[in-house]
Amino acid sequence: xxxxxxxxxxxxxxxxxxxxxxxxxxxxxxxxxxxxxxxxxxxxxxxxxxxxxxxxxxxxxxxxxxxxxxxxxxxxxxxxxxxxxxxxxxxxxxxxxxxxxxxxxxxxxxxxxxxxxxxxxxxxxxxxxxxxxxxxxxxxxxxxxxxxxxxxxxxxxxxxxxxxxxxxxxxxxxxxxxxxxxxxxxxxxxxxxxxxxxxxxxxxxxxxxxxxxxxxxxxxxxxxxxxxxxxxxxxxxxxxxxxxxxxxxxxxxxxxxxxxxxxxxxxxxxxxxxxxxxxxxxxxxxxxxxxxxxxxxxxxxxxxxxxxxxxxxxxxxxxxxxxxxxxx
Amino acid sequence: xxxxxxxxxxxxxxxxxxxxxxxxxxxxxxxxxxxxxxxxxxxxxxxxxxxxxxxxxxxxxxxxxxxxxxxxxxxxxxxxxxxxxxxxxxxxxxxxxxxxxxxxxxxxxxxxxxxxxxxxxxxxxxxxxxxxxxxxxxxxxxxxxxxxxxxxxxxxxxxxxxxxxxxxxxxxxxxxxxxxxxxxxxxxxxxxxxxxxxxxxxxxxxxxxxxxxxxxxxxxxxxxxxxxxxxxxxxxxxxxxxxxxxxxxxxxxxxxxxxxxxxxxxxxxxxxxxxxxxxxxxxxxxxxxxxxxxxxxxxxxxxxxxxxxxxxxxxxxxxxxxxxxxxxxxxxxxxxxxxxx
Numbered sequence: 081x082x083x084x085x086x087x088x089x090x091x092x093x094x095x096x097x098x099x100x101x102x103x104x105x106x107x108x109x110x111x112x113x114x115x116x117x118x119x120x121x122x123x124x125x126x127x128x129x130x131x132x133x134x135x136x137x138x139x140x141x142x143x144x145x146x147x148x149x150x151x152x153x154x155x156x157x158x159x160x161x162x163x164x165x166x167x168x169x170x171x172x173x174x175x176x177x178x179x180x181x182x183x184x185x186x187x188x189x190x191x192x193x194x195x196x197x198x199x200x201x202x203x204x205x206x207x208x209x210x211x212x213x214x215x216x217x218x219x220x221x222x223x224x225x226x227x228x229x230x231x232x233x234x235x236x237x238x239x240x241x242x243x244x245x246x247x248x249x250x251x252x253x254x255x256x257x258x259x260x261x262x263x264x265x266x267x268x269x270x271x272x273x274x275x276x277x278x279x280x281x282x283x284x285x286x287x288x289x290x291x292x293x294x295x296x297x298x299x300x301x302x303x304x305x306x307x308x309x310x311x312x313x314x315x316x317x318x319x320x321x322x323x324x325x326x327x328x329x330x331x332x333x334x335x336x337x338x339x340x341x342x343x344x345x346x347x348x349x350x351x352x353x354x355x356x357x358x359x360x361x362x363x364x365x366x367x368x369x370x371x372x373x374x375x376x377x378x379x380x381x382x383x384x385x386x387x388x389x390x391x392x393x394x395x396x397x398x399x400x401x402x403x404x405x406x407x408x
Numbered sequence: 409x410x411x412x413x414x415x416x417x418x419x420x421x422x423x424x425x426x427x428x429x430x431x432x433x434x435x436x437x438x439x440x441x442x443x444x445x446x447x448x449x450x451x452x453x454x455x456x457x458x459x460x461x462x463x464x465x466x467x468x469x470x471x472x473x474x475x476x477x478x479x480x481x482x483x484x485x486x487x488x489x490x491x492x493x494x495x496x497x498x499x500x501x502x503x504x505x506x507x508x509x510x511x512x513x514x515x516x517x518x519x520x521x522x523x524x525x526x527x528x529x530x531x532x533x534x535x536x537x538x539x540x541x542x543x544x545x546x547x548x549x550x551x552x553x554x555x556x557x558x559x560x561x562x563x564x565x566x567x568x569x570x571x572x573x574x575x576x577x578x579x580x581x582x583x584x585x586x587x588x589x590x591x592x593x594x595x596x597x598x599x600x601x602x603x604x605x606x607x608x609x610x611x612x613x614x615x616x617x618x619x620x621x622x623x624x625x626x627x628x629x630x631x632x633x634x635x636x637x638x639x640x641x642x643x644x645x646x647x648x649x650x651x652x653x654x655x656x657x658x659x660x661x662x663x664x665x666x667x668x669x670x671x672x673x674x675x676x677x678x679x680x681x682x683x684x685x686x687x688x689x690x691x692x693x694x695x696x697x698x699x700x701x702x703x704x705x706x707x708x709x710x711x712x713x714x715x716x717x718x719x720x721x722x723x724x725x726x727x728x729x730x731x732x733x734x735x736x737x738x739x740x741x742x743x744x745x746x747x748x749x
Binding site: 155157204208209210211213214215217218219220221222223224225226228229232233338341342345351352381382383384385386387388389390391393394397398 | 549550557568673680687729
């Protein structure tokens with residue numbers, strides 16, 4: 081039994097070998113649950129775990145787009161303010177109205193604004209060849225500016241009932257709608273990445289853009305699509321977060337830039353692109369949220385939380401992030 | 409990240425050989441020249457509007473970009489290796505907090521001690537970054553992201569809430585005016601940084617750093633100690649961030665663990681505005697100076713033109729995108745379609 085498992089683990093072709101890194105991440109989640117469960121029995125209560133999963137949904141949504149961008153070998157720093165602007169556009173357009181048409185209009189507008197931010201970053205990266213770090217950093221600063229000009233510093237409006245239900249409502253009082261949404265998004269992500277031509281092109285570009293181009297993949301169009309998708313998921317997260325806190329404020333997306341990157345990397349996706357997937361990112365997002373909650377419950381000050389958080393990411397990187405030695 | 413290289417076809421080379429020397433310089437360093445042009449335009453527009461461009465105004469212009477320029481020095485060195493340092497901002501915050509703990513109103517004699525402690529703390533943090541990146545063989549972007557979380561956590565222990573009273577005399581010394589024509593003292597520090605850069609540029613270390621950034625494999629094959637050079641580069645970056653943290657303390661008079669937050673991305677923006685390539689191997693600190701002062705001048709220009717400060721970020725982002733976008737136009741002219749991928 082043990083020998084069989086070890087052989088499966090070492091074999092890159094077997095199911096265990098292929099999902100090694102997500103399995104490590106899920107294993108770490110279990111370890112974390114056991115340790116904090118022993119220290120603080122309330123941590124393992126159904127209510128708390130469900131609550132943490134809902135919080136992880138927001139991170140997981142942003143990290144869905146981030147996963148795709150990182151798979152192509154890029155990085156998206158613009159999620160913070162494309163999320164924030166989409167959320168503010170959402171509440172300000174609807175402005176507390178109950179009219180279904182207004183609500184639908186606000187929702188479409190919010191999702192569209194996120195997507196457009198992604199399209200612009202994508203054009204910069206794919207056509208102008210600006211490094212993704214700079215293109216998305218620039219777009220982020222522009223969106224911060226747009227938000228400030230648009231709101232004059234004080235965002236208005238409340239989230240409509242459907243957004244509140246989506247973020248905090250539960251089916252029959254048990255199953256949160258947010259988790260249903262996340263499950264759907266996960267299924268969609270896995271379907272796109274594993275079974276669609278687009279998804280295979282994403283991996284091909286991440287491995288070698290020139291080789292992908294020479295084999296006939298529309299590299300530039302795919303890249304623009306990937307960044308647009310990242311903007312779209314940032315917009316979705318904006319709507320969810322607006323529903324969760326019932327209003328919008330400046331800076332609500334700031335934490336999500338670094339956390340989404342960390343979730344992707346902890347989930348085993350290579351920061352250089354071409355290898356990984358969304359299943360690992362889901363584990364990464366849950367792990368980050370649970371870790372923060374566990375540190376909070378253990379009564380560690382925010383300063384200590386940050387130190388441990390950084391150290392744990394480093395540790396995870398050492399477990400499976402090392403690249404080959406330079407030889408040539 | 410997709411490695412980008414400026415396509416140099418034979419036509420390009422022939423064309424640049426035909427051009428006169430100054431024109432060739434402009435053609436080769438387009439983004440660097442562009443950065444200085446933008447800076448000059450901003451300065452002219454600014455001086456035009458300011459009621460009186462006297463000692464006080466000169467001082468505040470020089471001081472405004474000083475800490476960012478200092479932090480940008482280190483970021484330039486790391487970017488030259490093809491890496492990136494995302495821990496610059498939290499190191500600025502950490503050293504800012506440390507300096508404000510060492511010096512208070514009664515202990516002006518300890519200002520130099522604080523300055524050296526900031527450099528030492530910065531160097532230590534940078535050394536740790538470098539060791540993990542080089543010997544751990546991990547990606548710098550994610551390593552420095554993780555260490556930045558650690559640094560700002562430590563900073564929050566050192567200074568949980570913003571406080572401190574840096575003696576006014578010391579602030580006067582570091583950020584005030586000199587006896588000579590009331591010139592801002594910051595010019596001395598700026599000149600010192602440029603001098604350090606010019607010396608550094610002639611050291612074998614700089615050649616090794618640029619070699620690594622151009623092609624790590626080739627550098628390794630030619631006998632460059634890749635790991636040791638990287639460690640030194642990150643240590644320089646940490647030290648520069650420490651110096652920036654100290655300067656910020658002298659400038660603002662107090663310590664704030666979160667004071668450095670903007671410096672991470674702004675230092676990268678300054679380096680990129682200055683014409684360096686994030687892929688490594690090309691760039692200069694002189695460009696970074698221009699980039700840093702562009703970023704520092706934008707809010708001042710807006711202020712004196714009575715434009716709402718809400719437009720500051722928008723303008724800064726557009727200038728950054730326009731500068732890198734203009735620099736990228738050569739790509740569109742590439743004949744070979746493979747070069748466009």
